[in-house]
Amino acid sequence: MKLLVKLLTIPLDTLSMAVLKMHHYPALMDYMKFENKRTVALRITQAVLKDKRPLDRIKTVDRLISFINPLLADDKDAAKEEPYEFTEGQNLVSQLPHLVFHNQNVINCNDVYYELLNKFKRVFVKGGNARMKFTIPAMCFALIKLSGHINTKVSNPNAETPMHMFASGQAAQEPPSEGEEEEAQPNVN
Numbered sequence: 462m463k464l465l466v467k468l469l470t471i472p473l474d475t476l477s478m479a480v481l482k483m484h485h486y487p488a489l490m491d492y493m494k495f496e497n498k499r500t501v502a503l504r505i506t507q508a509v510l511k512d513k514r515p516l517d518r519i520k521t522v523d524r525l526i527s528f529i530n531p532l533l534a535d536d537k538d539a540a541k542e543e544p545y546e547f548t549e550g551q552n553l554v555s556q557l558p559h560l561v562f563h564n565q566n567v568i569n570c571n572d573v574y575y576e577l578l579n580k581f582k583r584v585f586v587k588g589g590n591a592r593m594k595f596t597i598p599a600m601c602f603a604l605i606k607l608s609g610h611i612n613t614k615v616s617n618p619n620a621e622t623p624m625h626m627f628a629s630g631q632a633a634q635e636p637p638s639e640g641e642e643e644e645a646q647p648n649v650n
Contacts, residue, residue, distance in 0.1 A: 465489065466497050470504045477512040480505065481524045490528075493539050495539035499531040499550070506532065506553045515562040519573070522561070522580050529554065533584050533592070551595035557581065558596075558603035571611050 469489060472480055480486060490498050505528050509516075516522050526533065532550045542550075558581050563574040578600065585596040 463497075465493060466500055473508040475506050475507040478514050480508070481521055481528065487527055495531060495536040496542075499542065501538075502529040502531040503550055503553065504549075505529055505601050509560070510553060510556055513560070516557070516560045516577060517563050519576060519580070522577050523558070526580065526584055533588050535589070546597075547591070549625075551592055554592075555595045555599035558599050559606075561603060571607070574607055574610070578607060590605065 469486065472483075480500060490501055493501070505525075516525065534556050540568065560577055561574065561577045561581070563570045563577065581596075581603075582600050585593060588596065
């Protein structure tokens with residue numbers, strides 16, 4: 462089994478996201494014990510996060526979810542994993558919704574963007590309370606990012622993006638220079 466794990470993880474170093482296009486990859490994972498499936502799923506998640514390509518297609522997200530399913534739900538026959546392994550896996554999984562993005566130039570891009578996030582949400586909710594404490598906060602932040610995208614691009618196409626608003630907010634909070642500070646304070650004589 463260790464050789465099969467090694468065989469399945471070797472392409473991740475060079476192909477990363479292209480592994481999701483391999484149709485027989487999940488079929489090979491079905492022959493493995495749950496612990497080995499979890500190891501391969503962890504390596505797939507690490508490769509996707511390292512690649513930093515946006516998850517912008519429904520088919521890609523569906524395949525990714527099927528590949529990393531051992532990190533998303535418990536198996537009844539599997540031994541309980543160590544707490545540090547569980548935490549490591551869930552921390553990696555919780556980063557995936559932040560890679561979701563859909564092209565702004567496409568009609569109904571916000572609907573696709575929402576559907577991509579919703580696919581993760583459906584799986585995360587089924588994972589149980591122990592997993593949700595890692596994944597649901599990440600989903601909330603990803604949905605806030607989507608709402609900011611909808612608000613700035615749909616309601617007012619000329620509006621500042623959230624990053625521009627943050628930058629202008631920082632400029633407003635900077636302390637005044639020495640010359641400005643003297644002008645701001647009234648002369649009390």
